[in-house]
Amino acid sequence: MSKTVNITDIARLANVSVATVSNALKGKKNVSAATRERIIKIAASNHYQPSMAAQGLRTQHTKLIGMLVHDFQNVFSSTIAEDINRELHQRGYSLVVIANNSKRLLNASLFDGLIVFNYPASKQQLETIITASKLPTVLMASDSQLPNVVNVVTDNRSSVIQLSQLYEQTDHKKVCFFTNDADSYNSNSxxxxxxxxFLNKxxxxxxxxxxxxxxxxEPARELALKLLQAQKYNFFYCLNDMMAYGVYQAAEELNLTIGQDISVVGFDNTQSHLAIxxxxxxxxxxxxxxxSKMISDQLIDRIExxxxxxxxxxxxxxxxxxxxSVHLID
Incomplete structure (x- = not known):
């Protein structure tokens, strides 16, 4: 559209009522998540700007929080998004998940705040996106020093130290480590x-x-198969649970017993959501x-x-x- 679109135009394009569009853009709970996301994408692609006069408000609050992610191939990403959405709903806000190829939505003035997790970009690229959005932002896997940004991250260090100490309690001493790409904050941490x-101890x-x-x-399974067949390692430290699952699959293919023939450690407790x-x-x-609560508290305090x-x-x-999954000795 070349003209400035209004809420009636968005309703027609989305094939819904004006009331539904209004409720979706205000983050009300009587609109399904799928319908809300579809309306927001239509509004963004047509450069819709909320009318303060039409809303009868003196603020630009939409009660919508955008969450920028890569994709949902990892069950951890979808699970944490569900938890954040649940927490935000209790505070009167709604979460809209924005996939990598839809980041243009951030420029649509439709969101009150931004959450970024598992997003495939360099630190410089990510900072450019955040600065351009002009939104208060919480980063879930970063040590960014940008203004108007808070990093709310899992305490990797304390748990990793405890997991490292298992090395002293097992006779499986041929250890390897499965990681992620170099730009992954959690993997690096x-x-x-x-x-x-291990160096100090x-x-x-x-x-x-x-x-x-x-x-x-799958990459973890393929790697583990090669390494186990070569009898190179018997203790696999995996920096997330999905890679640990790949090692489990490889062990099963080779008729090896986890916790006896080899030891495996993960991170993220994905098993609480998947019985695998x-x-x-x-x-x-x-x-x-x-x-989820800490993230919501930070954003809503800033917005309100x-x-x-x-x-x-x-x-x-x-x-x-x-x-x-770890062979411990008495």
Missing amino acids: RWQTYHDY HQYDITSDTYNAHFRS FQPKLTTADPNMPLW NQALMSNRTEYVPNQVISGS
Whole structure:
């Protein structure tokens, strides 16, 4: 459209009533998530700007929070989005998930705040997107120093140290580490803690025994098959649970028993949502309910008090979940 669109135009394009469009853009709960997202995408693609006069408001609050993600191939991403959405709904806000190829929506003036998680961009690219959006922002996997941005991240260090200590309690001493790409905050944070622990405690540099399995199960399965067939390792430290699942699959194909023939450790406690780990995986639980609450509190406080966020990093405490995937000795 070349003309300035109004709410009636959006309703016609979306094939819904004007009331439905109004409710969707205000974040009301009587519009389904799918319909709300469809309306928002239509509004954004047609450069719709909410009319303050039509809303009868002196603020530009839409009660909508955008969440910028890569995709939902990883169950962890979809689960944390559901938890955040639930928390926001309790506070009168709605979450709209924006996939990588739809980031233009951020320029549509439809959101009160922004959450970024698992987004595939360099630090510089991410900072450009955030600066252009002019939105108060919470980053879930970053140590950004941008103004008006708060980092709310899981406390990787404390859990990784506890998981590292399992090395002293097992006779499986041939250790390797499965990581993600170099620009992954969580992968880097967890790996660096493992590296420092093993170097300081055991004078062992883990670098040459580190493999990138891209935080996904299939690359981890393929890697684990090769390494197990070569009998190179018997302890797999996986920096997320999906890679641990790939090791489980490889072990099953080779008739190896997890917790006896080999040891496996994960991170993220995905097994609390997917019943795929037999035996139970030793992992770290990032405490999603608390994480979601901390994120929501930060954004809503900024939105409703109209104050700039002071840049800082807040850590979400988590805990190690003990399973039967590590061969422990008495």
